[in-house]
Amino acid sequence: MPALPRSLRARLTLVFGVGTSVVLLVSLTLLYAALHRQLDGAVNADLAGRSADLAASVRAHDLTAVRGDPMAQLFAADGTPVQSSAALAGRRLLSPAEVRAVHRTKVTDARVTLRPGDAPTPVRLRSHPVGGGQILTVGQPLDAIDRAGSRQLIVLAVATPLLIAILIAIGHRLLRAALRPVDMLTSEAAAISTVDPGRRLPPVPGDDEIARLAATLDAMLSRLAVAFARERAFVDDASHELRTPIAVLRGEIDLALTAIDDPAEVRQSLLAAQSQVARLNRLAEDLLLLARERAGSLAVYREPVDLADLARAEVRTLAPINGLSFEVRGEPVITEADAGRLRQVLANLAANSAAAGATEVRVTVAAAQESATVEWADNGPGFPSGLIDSAFERFVRGDASRTAPTGAGLGLSIVRAVAAAHSGSADLRNGPPLGGAVVTVRLPAT
Incomplete structure (x- = not known):
């Protein structure tokens, strides 16, 4: 089996050409069949009309109409010709046996010699009884139909390859125009590198x-x-x-x-x-x-943790280290969490509050229907207004009032990272209850 072209444009052109050829060939074949059927129908209709007219004349005992017809013959019951068209010149359209076999309207194709020395000509015969045992046969030469069919075949044989070639050429041009933006995007994307990360793809007009x-x-x-x-x-x-x-x-x-x-x-x-x-x-x-x-690989070891009890135990450790006065509020709240990571969160928040110059901290533990919250609030100067939106980013520091000399600006980033590892979240603001910075950590409730 030959390999398909590697180019998408070539493959689409090939598929379009094959599909177009099949559709065109089927359509032209059906057209030829319809035209041939229409010609056959016209011949049959002509024979039926002539046969009806001649039958009426025969029943009226007027046989001159039979003689004046281009191809007609009236037979007796025994097969003897009673009257024939002048053009037949004594030749028979049906043999005696064929005449005796006609009991109702019968249409057959035969070959008849119309002139002495000529080759037999294909004709269509319509035979039917006309009363008194007589049989009327009317004929129509089919050579005109054959010539018309041959001309149609010649025209179709010449026109079909030309139509296929024209359609394939048009399809190729359309595909080339449709895929030109893809080539442009490909070349532009290949030219973009880390040296020039601000470079962008050119816009493609339209909405396709x-x-x-x-x-x-x-x-x-x-x-x-x-x-x-x-x-x-x-x-x-x-x-x-x-x-x-x-x-x-x-x-x-x-x-x-x-x-x-x-x-x-x-x-x-x-x-x-x-x-x-x-x-x-x-x-x-x-x-x-x-x-x-x-x-996404920060490991947390989940176990039942009482957030209020953990906060009270941790602030007793942090108070002498950071010189802060702590108050823990809230009833016991049990959740599945990593106690070590939560202690790291509280230690980072305490370091931030101490670095900001706060002296008092209130930790409030609460439970909602779908989450457990730990709210850390201090009485320091709060977050600078320009830092609220980016405080959780790495290496972000505020002014000197909230920056420790040795701080790296990673404390709040770690707070948010630990909360996210627990499928929770963290946010911050300034204001009540102590008027300084407020950081709220939300964890899924158990």
Whole structure:
């Protein structure tokens, strides 16, 4: 089996050509059959009309009409010709046996020699009784019909290939015009690279499938460009955050090496380096958590957790570390969650509140019909107005009033990531109950 063309345009042209050829051949065949049937019908109608007229004349005992007909013959019951057309010149249309076999109207095709020396001519004969045992036979030569059918076949044999070729050429041009935007989109898409992520596909006029495809692909490129910009910003921010502790760590190690004879100086440098290592470790863990959340592989180990009891236990640990005054409100609320991840959420929120200068925090646990909520509110200055919409993004910091000197801007991103891993959500605002920042974490209710 020959291989199909690789080009979509060539395959569509091939399918269009084959389909057009089949339809055209079937249509022309039906047309030829209809024309042939129409000619046969005209011959039969002519024979029926002539036969009726001649039968009326015979019944009126007027045989001159039979003699004047182009091809007619009246037979006696024994098959003897009674009257014949002058054109027959003594030749018979039916044999005696054929005459005796006619008992009702009978139409047959035969070959009759009309002139001496001529080849037999195909004729159609219509025979029927006319009374008194006589049989009237009327004939019509079929050579005109045969010639007309031959001419039709010649015309169809010549016209069909030309029509097929013309239709295929038209179809090819139409397909080429229809697929030209696809070629344009393909070349433009191949030219787009990460070096020029802002480049877009050219618009395709109209509202057909290709135009909608072009608009969809262009929108997809816009989303990919935004995602690429975010990932590049993430890499830049991560590199910036890593550079500072690494530089400090290297400086402390160099200082310790130069002061190798001074144990106190070496100890101080090692302690400073240890704090920078801890900072690097926290940053790496936070980045790993966010990367896993973005890939959908952040693991949470669900078990029944009382949110109010967990909050009370955690604030007792966080109070001396962050210097905050905590108040926990709410009845026991049980949900399926990862207690370790929830403690990480509370620790990040406490660090943010302490960095903002807050002194009081109220944690409110509540249960709704479809969710359990943990509301964290402090009495700090709140989120800057320009930060409300982007505070959950990675490496986003506010002004100096809400930014710790060593913070990486990942705390709220981790809060949202942990909530999303539990199939929950997180949002923030400023205002009551303490007038500062308010972060609400919603988890599915059990």
